[in-house]
Amino acid sequence: MVSDTTPDAAAIQQDIFRRMTTEQRLRIALEMSDSMRNVALAGLRSRRPELNEAELRRELMRIMYGFVPPQ
Numbered sequence: 001m002v003s004d005t006t007p008d009a010a011a012i013q014q015d016i017f018r019r020m021t022t023e024q025r026l027r028i029a030l031e032m033s034d035s036m037r038n039v040a041l042a043g044l045r046s047r048r049p050e051l052n053e054a055e056l057r058r059e060l061m062r063i064m065y066g067f068v069p070p071q
Contacts, residue, residue, distance in 0.1 A: 040063075041056055041060060044063075
């Protein structure tokens with residue numbers, strides 16, 4: 001796997017994650033998921049400016065999960 005993190009930095013990061021509580025790790029994971037979704041929506045907005053917010057979110061669901069939820 002290609003990584004832009006040095007082995008020393010990765011070891012420090014792993015140590016930090018090990019010391020976190022389950023709640024702290026979950027909070028970070030949820031924040032990262034929200035950030036990814038926001039970046040993906042921004043990309044869709046730039047490529048599909050004709051779509052409104054609801055349509056953008058439906059398109060993101062289609063791309064991410066392979067289905068479109070009912071309206």
